[in-house]
Amino acid sequence: MTIFDEKQIKELKQERERWEKTTLPKWLEQCKECKSEFRNHSGMLIKRLYTPEDVKDLDYMRDLGFPGEYPFTRGVHATMYRGRLWTMRMFAGFGTAADTNKRFKYLLKEGESGLSTAFDYPTIMGYDSDHPMAKGEVGVCGVAISSLQDMEVLFDGIPLDKVTTSMTINGPAPILLAMYVAVGDKQGVPRTKIGGTTQNDNLKEFFAQKLCIFPPKPSVKLTTDVIEYCARHLPKWNPVSISGYHIREAGATALQELAFTLYDGIAYVESTLERGLKVDEFAHRLSFFFASHNDFFEEIAKFRAARRLWARIMKERFKAKNPRSMWMRMHVQTSGCTLTAQQPLNNIVRTTIQALAAVLGGTQSLHTNSFDEALCLPTEESVRVALRTQQIIAYESGVANTVDPLGGSYYVEELTNEMEEKAMEYIQKIDDMGGAIAAIEKGFFQKEIADSAYKYQREVDEKKRIIVGCNEYTIEEEKCPIELLRVDPKVEKEQVARLQKLKRERDNRKVKETLEKLHYAAEKDENLMPTIIEAVKAYATLGEITDVLRKVYGEYKELIII
Amino acid sequence: MQSKKKIRVLIAKPGLDSHDRGAKVVARALRDAGMEVIYTGLRQTPEQIVETALQEDVDVIGLSILSGAHKALFPRIMELLSQKGLTDVMVFAGGIIPEEDIAELKKIGIKEIFGPGTPTETIIKYVLENVPERA
Numbered sequence: 001m002t003i004f005d006e007k008q009i010k011e012l013k014q015e016r017e018r019w020e021k022t023t024l025p026k027w028l029e030q031c032k033e034c035k036s037e038f039r040n041h042s043g044m045l046i047k048r049l050y051t052p053e054d055v056k057d058l059d060y061m062r063d064l065g066f067p068g069e070y071p072f073t074r075g076v077h078a079t080m081y082r083g084r085l086w087t088m089r090m091f092a093g094f095g096t097a098a099d100t101n102k103r104f105k106y107l108l109k110e111g112e113s114g115l116s117t118a119f120d121y122p123t124i125m126g127y128d129s130d131h132p133m134a135k136g137e138v139g140v141c142g143v144a145i146s147s148l149q150d151m152e153v154l155f156d157g158i159p160l161d162k163v164t165t166s167m168t169i170n171g172p173a174p175i176l177l178a179m180y181v182a183v184g185d186k187q188g189v190p191r192t193k194i195g196g197t198t199q200n201d202n203l204k205e206f207f208a209q210k211l212c213i214f215p216p217k218p219s220v221k222l223t224t225d226v227i228e229y230c231a232r233h234l235p236k237w238n239p240v241s242i243s244g245y246h247i248r249e250a251g252a253t254a255l256q257e258l259a260f261t262l263y264d265g266i267a268y269v270e271s272t273l274e275r276g277l278k279v280d281e282f283a284h285r286l287s288f289f290f291a292s293h294n295d296f297f298e299e300i301a302k303f304r305a306a307r308r309l310w311a312r313i314m315k316e317r318f319k320a321k322n323p324r325s326m327w328m329r330m331h332v333q334t335s336g337c338t339l340t341a342q343q344p345l346n347n348i349v350r351t352t353i354q355a356l357a358a359v360l361g362g363t364q365s366l367h368t369n370s371f372d373e374a375l376c377l378p379t380e381e382s383v384r385v386a387l388r389t390q391q392i393i394a395y396e397s398g399v400a401n402t403v404d405p406l407g408g409s410y411y412v413e414e415l416t417n418e419m420e421e422k423a424m425e426y427i428q429k430i431d432d433m434g435g436a437i438a439a440i441e442k443g444f445f446q447k448e449i450a451d452s453a454y455k456y457q458r459e460v461d462e463k464k465r466i467i468v469g470c471n472e473y474t475i476e477e478e479k480c481p482i483e484l485l486r487v488d489p490k491v492e493k494e495q496v497a498r499l500q501k502l503k504r505e506r507d508n509r510k511v512k513e514t515l516e517k518l519h520y521a522a523e524k525d526e527n528l529m530p531t532i533i534e535a536v537k538a539y540a541t542l543g544e545i546t547d548v549l550r551k552v553y554g555e556y557k558e559l560i561i562i
Numbered sequence: 563m564q565s566k567k568k569i570r571v572l573i574a575k576p577g578l579d580s581h582d583r584g585a586k587v588v589a590r591a592l593r594d595a596g597m598e599v600i601y602t603g604l605r606q607t608p609e610q611i612v613e614t615a616l617q618e619d620v621d622v623i624g625l626s627i628l629s630g631a632h633k634a635l636f637p638r639i640m641e642l643l644s645q646k647g648l649t650d651v652m653v654f655a656g657g658i659i660p661e662e663d664i665a666e667l668k669k670i671g672i673k674e675i676f677g678p679g680t681p682t683e684t685i686i687k688y689v690l691e692n693v694p695e696r697a
Contacts, residue, residue, distance in 0.1 A: 121578035121579060121580075121631075122578065125578055133578060133607075134578075135631075135634055136577065136631035136633065136634020137577060137629060137630075137631045140629055140630040140631060141579070141630060209580055210580040210582060210604055211580045249581075250582075250583050251583050251587075337583070340678065340679050341677050342679055374658065374678045376658070376660060450586055453583050453586065454586075454587055454591075457587045457591070457682060458682075461682055461683055467679070470679040471679075471681065484660055486660075487630065558603045558604055560601060560603045562586045562589045562590050562593075562599075
């Protein structure tokens, strides 16, 4: 059902040409346009004006449809935020489990609606806090979790059947999920009731976040183990959050973020189908994670295109039948890499614009960055302002009152179409290369992202892109006007002491047994979730479990591309 | 015209931090400015970095870190450089390094710290002007 008929478009074309000949030249003469061409971050040429001519082929039912119905361009829920606001899920974690538990409770008290955990680098890399590589890093960029004991402290007093928790963890995702399940078991919460998300997106690690432990194949195997286990035992858990965020932060354009993320999604669907699961048994639990940058309309178009494209991929490529398998549910984070160390309060404004784009793009969940993030970890004050930004958008701006308010904008619809079309070209290209792992091994993603990052920096250096307060409107001799959060170095000492005490006092024979069992299961290529749950319950540590897997799978060696 | 030896720069990422966007952009910018650039890749220990600097006979080392572990790792690197007699190598750093740590890092011999938002030209210019004269 196209909206415009050919005759009307023809008449409109004549009117536009008339306008271009009569009205426009006078204006251009008086006021020259400030650039010879306007482009968005993805490199798309932006026209002066959009009219129905630009979307003349838009078929309302095929391309937009109604919210809550295929292809979900206008939202996965029929009433969107009128029924329920997005989940306000602030990323938090630093110091010990006790420090982070305090921050979690603070955020819940201030009105956030879901938890999101940042782990420190040793945890992310599968090292215990007392590992030599962990020196200087314990609790610094996130919370240190080495064993179930830490996890128990992290969720002390937080009922797991009442909140959902997102965990930004990839290589060791099965281990952290096992610990979460164990905490739930101890709290007496049935496994069918615990809800949340493990990031567990190992593919993007190889070309974006670069926190890889194992080589690509076993990494995808572990991701798939979690997907399979959740499909069978944890019906409310999102086993993977297919993440464009890090792809974008590493320097990709919005378009590359969209295309590469969807491709990773395709790869996980394929690997899970190979296990023998049916697409409708697990696809409804796949979730996505995107970044939102400053180019407002480019971002909105990206989110809308992402939903439509994923729905089409699921229906056409994977023959999903259940509409929920075609839903792209997404979490969005405003962009850390757009925040400046200069004049940090300006970051509140950037974050507001980015958050607004995410909401207008129809996200299910949102993290807003704190204004001091180019300088340090967020303080209580800065994280509160970031949360308040979401609350102001939700309760004061009125944008949540109607579904997909920008649907039908000639500009947004045209950009949405262009995003979808160009993302499909990338997907085709990666298909031709032989899929995601082949593309990683060829360095394709890495090169594309490094090139975009460099191009962007050149544009900033040459002032083709203005970054307010950074390369223009700067202040001489700027003094940092804000208080910074520092993690006390004594955190590391305390954490190491606690861990070593645990290692002395636990039943070490049982630990050894469970680790041997895990080794055997890994060699047999079994789904490792059940044995990992057993091991964490015996208080085997994250590092010990990862070491077993390192022995079986080997370690990844980075492909260096600059 | 006398041909000048190319400036050799090692760009290194110590610690576990995986944010390599800045390090790679700087590496490429220095290379485009005509220098020989060696990039170590991620997660290098202080020992590995100093060993590479020695093997590659570099004039300059650029350290990049965003995780906050600089206070633990930079002093160790400077100590090892001095132990190996690489005292004529110029070391600069970049990343997320709080203002209040800068004086301390300069005291141990790091010549300059470039925060987020530094144009690559500034770094290129700094290296060209401060590269040590070597025989």
